[in-house]
Amino acid sequence: MKFDVIVIGAGPAGSAASLLASKAGLKVLTIERGPEPGSKNVSGAMIRVSEIAKVFDTSNLPAEREVKKIKLMLSSKNGDVSVEASPLTKLVTVSRLKFDKFLWQQAENNKALLIPKTTALGIEKDSSSYKVITDRGEIEGDKIVLAEGVNSLLSMKLGLRPELSPESTVQAIKEVYSLNKEEVSKRLNLSSDDGLAWRVISNSPVPYAGFLYTYKDSISVGVGIPMQELIERKIRPYEILDEFEKKFGITELVKGSSLREYSAKIIPEDGFPKWRACKEGIYAVGDSIGLVNPLVFNGIGPAIISGSIAGTAVTESWSCQKYVSELYNSREIKEIAKLRPIESEMLGKGYLSVYDDMITNLIESWISGDLSEVSQYKSQFPSMIKHLLMLWGSMI
């Protein structure tokens, strides 16, 4: 049996591609290495509902809590600065297994077929179609969507992308603590079903980003650390997570709860447009081409957008040139592409840590009525202006 499209991976990007292609009447087969969609996926899991709604019906979205408050904290040896804000757009937290299954269901309702517990090992080109070799046998298809996630072994094998390097990768680890619903609200000072998210930038003991999200009856916390820092300073990722939990009172916050899950994921800080997203009827999407927006911590939205573009590409047999330009034309993906230069400066050259130090120091001195500290950062001003301009450039 031959399929019009074989989608590799049933995460958000793969499900979006499967949905669009099956809606257009194509015969779609999706293979997923996990026992069910979402079972191998990890993320902070806060999503922007408006982005999901561009592709999927969100009326029965399995949201955990709507995030009504975001707390941003900067922490350095000089002290801590925190800001609280209410999001302007609808943000909700989701548990990935439920969420990914919900997305996949919509593709399935349009007759896309799923084979779980199956890993794609290779792709071979026959005269007019492709043969996908899996650990359970071979399948034939006219076109391929690669939605493999960050460890996209096939995309690498096909020469679409290189392996990531420690300088361009963030190691993230996460814990989920379960508490009853009332207790989550009480401990985080939330009214009933409301949700809260924390974003923390710290540079001690190494530069890292921390997060906290509230689910219905659990709290998820985690850290993302530049991989190079772990290697150079010989620190383990879970030591940073422990530090984060102690320093920000999370250890106290989750006292008496039980740890329900421990997971990890690497985050690519490199990718499209440097990596190729396409090769003769093979279209790569989502994390496989590094579509994570580091500025707003968003990977699921861009994954879905790129998946839907690939779904149209396979339906209309787009050339690679057309596919790449359509990716680039979407606001969400263009922003990621434009942020690449500043991203590598912040991560690779350690500016994140420098600015974290500077901002906390300046604010602490300012509220103490002493601005003499400003002169200490004079030498940083040219680079800061450069980075602000780069940031500006990626926004317009």
Add this chain to the structure above:
Amino acid sequence: MKIEEKLYTLRYKRDEIPHLEIKDQMTCKKCEETYGTPQPCISVCPANVYSWINGKIVVSYENCVECGACKIACPFNNIIWKYPRYGLGIALRYG
């Protein structure tokens, strides 16, 4: 809480064939001479899959959380990294 206790929270079905392998132990020795201990793969692994015992890297692939960090961190590209077969390995509930 020890990392090994944290790993107990995971649903895991073991593939009898290891999905992680070391290409050449001599390269690990060279790595230890160049980078000292812990070597890069040991530093980045969130699940203590790798340990340096009696001058050899020991791989406890059963603990692997399938993040992919080790294959990137290894400066000698000395780790054969695959996915566990047939959907084996971890299965997350929250993700």
